[in-house]
Amino acid sequence: MTRRLLLAATLALPLVPLVGQVGYDPARSPFGDIRTSSALEFYAGQAFGSGGPIPVAPRDGQVGGVRVMLRAKNTLSIGLGAWAATTQRSIVDANAPVASRISGPIDHRLIAGELTVQFNLTGGKHWRGLAPFTGVNVGMANGQSTPAADTSGYSFGTKFFFAPMAGTRVILGSRTYLKLEGRLAFWNIKYPVSYSQEPSLDPGTEENPNAVNPTGRRGQYVTMPQLTLGIGWGF
Numbered sequence: 205m206t207r208r209l210l211l212a213a214t215l216a217l218p219l220v221p222l223v224g225q226v227g228y229d230p231a232r233s234p235f236g237d238i239r240t241s242s243a244l245e246f247y248a249g250q251a252f253g254s255g256g257p258i259p260v261a262p263r264d265g266q267v268g269g270v271r272v273m274l275r276a277k278n279t280l281s282i283g284l285g286a287w288a289a290t291t292q293r294s295i296v297d298a299n300a301p302v303a304s305r306i307s308g309p310i311d312h313r314l315i316a317g318e319l320t321v322q323f324n325l326t327g328g329k330h331w332r333g334l335a336p337f338t339g340v341n342v343g344m345a346n347g348q349s350t351p352a353a354d355t356s357g358y359s360f361g362t363k364f365f366f367a368p369m370a371g372t373r374v375i376l377g378s379r380t381y382l383k384l385e386g387r388l389a390f391w392n393i394k395y396p397v398s399y400s401q402e403p404s405l406d407p408g409t410e411e412n413p414n415a416v417n418p419t420g421r422r423g424q425y426v427t428m429p430q431l432t433l434g435i436g437w438g439f
Contacts, residue, residue, distance in 0.1 A: 235330070241274075244270070245271045245272075246434055246435055249268075249431050252264055253291060253428035254427075256426035259294040260295075261426040264292060265312075268288060270286060280323060282322075284319060288315045290312075292311060295350075298356040314360075316346070318367075322337050323339050330375045335372060335381070336373075341369060342365070345362070345389075346363075347363075349361075360393075363392065364391070364392075367389040368388055369388075370385075370386055371385035381435070381436045382434070386432075388428075391425065399417035400417045
């Protein structure tokens, strides 16, 4: 019995070093720690709105903002931020003839404050310098008022919005990273009553209405995609 135990122990000795080799060698692992728990981010980019079926909502333009990110857990970050955008939109005159009632575009400035909930897909680590994420932004946006141009009574006003997002951080150092982010902002555009009325200069018929909004719907959700590149400093 003793001989058998000694023989088994002798045969097992070469296997002992292999036990410590399971997984990655820490020196060669593609994963690295993200050392900062919070960060200040600045970003800028492009908005790609269509304006919606009735093209009075914000369209293409430039966007820029600032955000403070707090890493509540390894997989969850919470942020507070603000952004501004210089977009364009069309003017719709509900009383004009159909052929000439849409004019512009004109400049349309937006300012917004938001809360960010970010899910870090690699937790508190990065993979070969990349730290992908997904999440959502929710907040309030205010649009520039142009009463002299919007004679039909339209105004963007102040709106609640939500914007699903996805992207990645590119880790540059222990405290610095780049951040590429794509988001899709949703907000509800409200249409004035005049859009449901027949234009006085070009009225239609019951079978063929010429109203801007012949369905009478009071509003609808319109999207504005955004693509931004930013830089973050950890603290």
